[in-house]
Amino acid sequence: xxxxxxxxxxxxxxxxxxxxxxxxxxxxxxxxxxxxxxxxxxxxxxxxxxxxxxxxxxxxxxxxxxxxxxxxxxxxxxxxxxxxxxxxxxxxxxxxxxxxxxxxxxxxxxxxxxx
Amino acid sequence: xxxxxxxxxxxxxxxxxxxxxxxxxxxxxxxxxxxxxxxxxxxxxxxxxxxxxxxxxxxxxxxxxxxxxxxxxxxxxxxxxxxxxxxxxxxxxxxxxxxxxxxxxxxxxxx
Numbered sequence: 438x439x440x441x442x443x444x445x446x447x448x449x450x451x452x453x454x455x456x457x458x459x460x461x462x463x464x465x466x467x468x469x470x471x472x473x474x475x476x477x478x479x480x481x482x483x484x485x486x487x488x489x490x491x492x493x494x495x496x497x498x499x500x501x502x503x504x505x506x507x508x509x510x511x512x513x514x515x516x517x518x519x520x521x522x523x524x525x526x527x528x529x530x531x532x533x534x535x536x537x538x539x540x541x542x543x544x545x546x547x548x549x550x551x552x
Numbered sequence: 553x554x555x556x557x558x559x560x561x562x563x564x565x566x567x568x569x570x571x572x573x574x575x576x577x578x579x580x581x582x583x584x585x586x587x588x589x590x591x592x593x594x595x596x597x598x599x600x601x602x603x604x605x606x607x608x609x610x611x612x613x614x615x616x617x618x619x620x621x622x623x624x625x626x627x628x629x630x631x632x633x634x635x636x637x638x639x640x641x642x643x644x645x646x647x648x649x650x651x652x653x654x655x656x657x658x659x660x661x662x663x
Contacts, residue, residue, distance in 0.1 A: 439595060470650060480596070480639075480653035493650055527595050529651075539586065539645060543595030 440464065441544035443528050449550045455516040458547045462509055462530030468492070469511040470531075470541060471503055475524035486511055518551045525549075556640045561658040564634075570627040572657055574640030577621040584645050585616060587625045590656070591636040599625065599638075630661045 440463035450456055462469050471483040473496075482495035486505035497503075500518075505511040515522060525548050529541040557575040564570040576585065587599040600607055600614045602623070607614045613626040627634055639656040643649055 439597075441595070472651075479655060480590075480651075482650040482652065485650060495650060525593060529595070539584070539601050540598040541596075541651060543597065545595055546593070548593075 439542040439544065441528060441530050441542050443526075443544040443547050445547060446545065447548045447550075449552065450518060451552055452518055452520060454518050454551075455514065456518065456549065458513040458515070458526050458528075458549070460511045460513070460528030460530075460544060462511070462528070463532075463542055466530035466532050466542070467509065468531045468533065469505055469509070470529040471497075471511070471513050472527040472529065472543075473524050474527065474546075475521075478524075480527075483513070515549070520551050523549055523551045556642055556654055558638075558640050558654065558657045560655065561660070563660045563662055564627075564630045566632060566661055566663050567629055570630040570634065570659060570661070572625040572627075572638050572640075572659065573622065574625070575622045576640070576642045579620050579642050580644070582644055583642050585614065585620075585623045586641040586643065586651070587612070587614065588639045588641065588651070588653075589634075589636040590639070591633075596639065596651075596653075630659075632661050632663065635659060635661045 442461045467488045470485045474480045483497040485493040503513045525546045527546045529543045586601040588596040590596045602614045616623045637656040
């Protein structure tokens with residue numbers, strides 16, 4: 438158990454809909470990362486937040502957005518869903534931006550199925 | 553971040569050492585080698601990292617060649633629970649840097 442929690446575990450929705458995925462980082466971790474894992478693209482970095490502020494962006498679609506709240510939990514919002522958005526979405530956290538912190542701790546993921 | 557090359561898959565006998573190679577010939581002086589693994593659709597799990605010296609922890613050992621162009625992850629006594637996809641990642645250890653995953657090596661530990 439990494440200490441990172443994600444809800445829901447599974448989500449099935451229809452094309453065109455909007456969903457929100459939630460992540461609670463490990464206690465005390467300030468940095469949250471979102472990754473997408475699809476069959477054809479592998480594990481890809483989407484976006485990072487640090488202490489409430491967006492810090493880095495990867496291959497995140499404009500239909501997707503995220504935020505980190507004052508209690509440090511984060512939400513990933515996916516809108517106008519398409520079949521190709523079906524994937525596993527992972528959240529990871531790390532303690533701080535200190536140089537010597539190397540590990541990221543991943544949650545169990547949310548499996549999104551768009552029908 | 554430097555690109556890495558790993559074999560697509562490999563089998564290993566239970567109880568034997570598993571040696572997982574990774575080539576990273578374009579690695580820069582300030583880039584670390586990291587290993588993560590993903591057990592069947594679970595979240596990736598950090599294993600070990602190193603800069604130039606060999607490293608060992610309770611999970612594995614990491615051997616980095618002197619020229620740093622390749623490395624080997626060693627699982628000393630593989631168990632069935634070590635069946636997973638293993639990712640070798642090379643990146644600068646800047647604060648809060650993202651992970652860039654390649655295809656990894658699918659390791660199957662057989663009884």
